[in-house]
Amino acid sequence: MIFVELFLVYLQIGAFSFGGGYAAMPLIQSLCVDGKHWLTTGEFADLTTIAEMTPGPIAVNSATFIGQKMAGLPGAIVCTIACILPSLLIVLLLAYLYGRFSELAVVKKVLGQLRPAVVAMIASAGMTILILALTQGSTGSWIPVHPVELIVFLLCLFLLRKKKCGPIQIIFLSAVLGTAAYLLI
Amino acid sequence: MKRKISYFRLFLTMMQISAFTFGGGFVIIGMMQKKFCDELHWVKEDEVLDMTAIAQSAPGALAVNSAIIFGYRMGGITGALVSTLAVIIPPIVIISVVCQIYDVFSTNRIVQIALQVMRAGVAAVIVDVVMDLAGKVIETKDAINIVLMVLAFIASWICGISSIQIILFFLMLGIVRYFLERKKVAQ
Numbered sequence: 477m478i479f480v481e482l483f484l485v486y487l488q489i490g491a492f493s494f495g496g497g498y499a500a501m502p503l504i505q506s507l508c509v510d511g512k513h514w515l516t517t518g519e520f521a522d523l524t525t526i527a528e529m530t531p532g533p534i535a536v537n538s539a540t541f542i543g544q545k546m547a548g549l550p551g552a553i554v555c556t557i558a559c560i561l562p563s564l565l566i567v568l569l570l571a572y573l574y575g576r577f578s579e580l581a582v583v584k585k586v587l588g589q590l591r592p593a594v595v596a597m598i599a600s601a602g603m604t605i606l607i608l609a610l611t612q613g614s615t616g617s618w619i620p621v622h623p624v625e626l627i628v629f630l631l632c633l634f635l636l637r638k639k640k641c642g643p644i645q646i647i648f649l650s651a652v653l654g655t656a657a658y659l660l661i
Numbered sequence: 662m663k664r665k666i667s668y669f670r671l672f673l674t675m676m677q678i679s680a681f682t683f684g685g686g687f688v689i690i691g692m693m694q695k696k697f698c699d700e701l702h703w704v705k706e707d708e709v710l711d712m713t714a715i716a717q718s719a720p721g722a723l724a725v726n727s728a729i730i731f732g733y734r735m736g737g738i739t740g741a742l743v744s745t746l747a748v749i750i751p752p753i754v755i756i757s758v759v760c761q762i763y764d765v766f767s768t769n770r771i772v773q774i775a776l777q778v779m780r781a782g783v784a785a786v787i788v789d790v791v792m793d794l795a796g797k798v799i800e801t802k803d804a805i806n807i808v809l810m811v812l813a814f815i816a817s818w819i820c821g822i823s824s825i826q827i828i829l830f831f832l833m834l835g836i837v838r839y840f841l842e843r844k845k846v847a848q
Binding site: 529560581630642646 | 679696712776807
């Protein structure tokens with residue numbers, strides 16, 4: 477029964493992928509490519525490209541990709557649910573505990589200590605995507621900064637800081653402005 | 662604990678965030694901070710950071726985990742389910758469509774350009790959020806935390822140390838600092 481197999485494999489991916497999407501990829505490869513032969517290595521490469529080009533977490537994107545390929549839309553839904561089920565149970569438990577114990581002195585202190593780390597990691601993700609945006613992924617060098625992206629970035633930052641624009645509007649605006657600029661040049 | 666929130670608004674907002682957020686888990690945290698904290702005032706800034714740390718310590722995608730914990734914090738179990746559903750619908754739809762038209766999608770020039778320049782917009786949102794959050798840490802004038810924040814940034818961005826390891830390190834540091842301070846008070 478393909479649905480049971482899909483469910484069990486994605487349950488494992490959901491339960492054991494600590495530390496984000498790039499940690500999940502090797503697990504997906506070993507289970508779905510090497511183990512079950514659901515994907516060829518070439519298709520796995522396509523999956524990686526698509527997951528990077530589209531929004532959404534890599535594990536969830538791969539769940540839809542593989543589920544869709546093996547059993548159509550129902551397969552995609554089964555894989556996605558299996559993938560998020562462990563998170564749902566564990567995070568709900570943690571959320572409940574947080575609600576209950578967040579006033580305890582030790583919990584307050586420890587969580588307070590984690591705050592600078594979380595800010596640093598958001599900053600790190602921001603720097604990575606900023607450099608990717610400005611250099612178009614031509615890695616290693618800082619110099620070939622693309623003027624269109626730089627102007628779009630500065631304009632967006634100005635609108636966010638001074639005009640308090642919403643983030644979705646900003647991302648939408650950047651896509652429209654940037655694309656128009658490229659097509660005109 | 663429950664705030665006055667609208668499940669419908671939660672669903673729509675979470676879906677928009679999920680559909681437009683490129684660049685991984687911490688980017689989506691930035692978007693949630695912007696929407697739920699700055700715009701809607703459904704959560705406080707400190708809670709955002711606490712919940713991110715908790716979401717990061719559980720297995721699974723950070724985006725999904727944070728949707729669950731934000732949803733729960735804002736609207737209980739129903740909130741968690743609404744927000745989880747909202748966060749997974751866009752990837753299911755987008756990937757299903759992209760699978761069908763992969764060749765067009767991966768070679769079309771306008772799609773390529775739009776995806777590339779959108780990153781500049783996403784980067785601007787995150788830089789904006791980081792300026793606010795880092796500003797708050799600096800305002801506390803806790804020199805140790807400011808230094809640690811810079812060190813964690815270097816560890817993450819330059820050394821490429823995984824966020825789960827950084828979280829674990831800070832977790833232990835927090836416990837140690839708690840007991841040291843308690844000892845000091847006792848003396």
